[in-house]
Amino acid sequence: GAVVSQHPSRVICKSGTSVKIECRSLDFQATTMFWYRQFPKKSLMLMATSNEGSKATYEQGVEKDKFLINHASLTLSTLTVTSAHPEDSSFYICSAKRTASTDTQYFGPGTRLTVL
């Protein structure tokens, strides 16, 4: 099967600092990756879609300058939460697809971010 990893699995940071979360496809090349945010006992909310080598497409209401997404290679996408604040505390999940036209997404295990 296809495996997607995320690092770190959990991170605690101080308000005002930046945090980078990595999403890697371990055994396949992913041209498209997605970033989701999930609040406790809530559904997954799509934040952005990233295609390798292109700028990410952000969903309405998601601040591009706060949530920087880079998909620099076919196996790695990063989400950087800049100048984090307590309201950014959440569970962040990435998923990856082999190509934009395939239907199956593979999910990472998620990253729990806590901003103090």
Added chain:
Amino acid sequence: AQTVTQSQPEMSVQEAETVTLSCTYDTSENNYYLFWYKQPPSRQMILVIRQEAYKQQNATENRFSVNFQKAAKSFSLKISDSQLGDTAMYFCAFMKLGYALNFGKGTSLLVTP
């Protein structure tokens, strides 16, 4: 925009029994995919079953099966012989090819001994 509605926030079923989770969706698309994902306490998203809209035959994966009613835009999940390990959040999701998954709000399923 497509919307996915799961009208049952919580459900409970006894071990070995059968339970059906409901999902309806709204779309003007003709070609699309539907999914059920399971999210256990570990929070890892696990694909349970998928259905291509152009296929009339309902998808089945071991104890999991769907009742796909395209005209009614309904996509329910039936879990047979429920097991304690089936306890999880279940999300119904819609996807137009080439786009991201659009999730429902989820149904929390508790399997009791």
